[in-house]
Amino acid sequence: MLKQFFIICSGADTDILKKCSVGEQNKFAGIGATVFFTAVMATIASSYALYTVFDNLYSAIFFGLIWGLLIFNLDRYIVSTIKKRDSVMDEILQATPRIFLAIIIAIVISKPLELKIFEKEINQVLLEQKNDLTLANQNQIAEQYTPKIEELQNNITTLQTEIATKETEVNTLYDTYISEAEGTAGTKLLGKGPVYKEKREKHDAALAELQQLKADNNTKIEAIETEIVNLQTTQKTNVADSQPIIDNFDGLMARVNALGELPWLPSFFIFLLFLAIETSPIFAKLLSPKGEFDYRLQDQETTIKTWTTQKVNERQLLLKTDNAINNKVYNEIADEEEVMNYKRKKAKELMQLQADAFFKNQKSAL
Incomplete structure (x- = not known):
């Protein structure tokens, strides 16, 4: 049950992962656990930071939970959108913006905890x-x-x-x-x-x-x-x-400024710790070779892509063929005398109706 929950936290396709080996499932469960506990730390950190603002425990916990869920959703999205590619450069390019986002999240999470850890020094x-x-x-x-x-x-x-x-x-x-x-x-x-x-x-x-x-x-x-x-x-x-x-x-703000008056090295190491936690799922996916899940996911994606491309090509071919047939049919009909006479008769009737309608309008206007 706990393993399944962490797999959901990792953002992996559970239907595909059920068909994979236990080792592959454990890998994604570990990634999901990292995402989950990062969100827990974000909840604690934001609750403390908000408590210094509102001075109300219940408000701080409520908004802290909302912030933790937001961080959880962002981390889950970052991890789930990183996919193994055939090219290392493609993987690095797709991971770069996600790493920058992870750095920002690590700063936001670590700063309130630094305020709590160095509370006595900050109070001084x-x-x-x-x-x-x-x-x-x-x-x-x-x-x-x-x-x-x-x-x-x-x-x-x-x-x-x-x-x-x-x-x-x-x-x-x-x-x-x-x-x-x-x-x-x-x-x-x-x-x-x-x-x-x-x-x-x-x-x-x-x-x-x-x-x-x-x-x-x-x-x-x-x-x-x-x-x-x-x-x-x-x-x-x-x-x-x-x-x-x-x-x-x-x-x-006063506590953040007071924290800036303290030596920067301890705060920097705490930031590095949270940065490592925040980026570890990303680097784990980048450094690990293609696994069973990646191949199954690629197989599913390429199957859908091939099938969709085939249907699009068939529709285009069908449209092209239908247009050619319609052009040929209309060209043949245009040469028939019976059709010409029928069109001439209908055009004459239409012109008569238009003349009668114009006469009636002019007469009513006078």
Whole structure:
């Protein structure tokens, strides 16, 4: 039962193969097994690749089965259409396009399996790429907010500087009127005279200005600090919102690109393995000598070809003979007087009918 199934997978004519030896049947069963298991590997590979795209197991398996059946049908067609010829060059010519197609199929099958085999290494590459993308994303977002934040911080520094400058001025005035009262500076007269009073009033006025300046600037600073906090919160929100996009940077294309970052030799050997599997039935047919199945198939094909050619030639000969007979018969009839008179009579009747019909049409038109 299994052997018969693999023979069907090989695309061979089962009716002819039943008449062949067991060895010949085993050869085609082996070819069919290669075709079948290649399709199985294609199903597994495509299911994994599609799972990285859809993130859904059932969808990946469904479309993977469809892809496996497609590969199975292509491989079966490639193998079944290669036939042994009497000329090696003819065999090579008929196999060349099929080999190119087999190479393409081998690439398509091997690439998803490479992604699975080197999954850990690919994940490491993707992690490094995600880290780089995270830093780059943070820097890009920071470039949008940092200049504004720095400008606001400079405004706070300016306001604080104004307060500090005013405090220095008030302290200086304080030291001046205290020194005047103590007689250590100014008029050098001990006591609170008119000069002391003038300097004290000047200090008190500056102190009032300082208090008002502190109140105004502190209000402005609080507003600016609130704006800075809002900008920083917005910046952090943008970073947090964009981070899931970076975290999901592990799709099929990203993994293929990450695979390209790894050493090429292991991937190349895996590709060669699948190329060997994919092309082995083709080369098996090319390298093997003509077997019993090939001779029986050739006998059947040449029999049908000969019989078809014979029937076509017979039809052509029959047509040629019939035309010659018809020409001869009509030539003989054309010389008979009775036929001439009959044709003349019918032609006369036809002309009369045409004249009557023309008269009726003209009359109805008038």
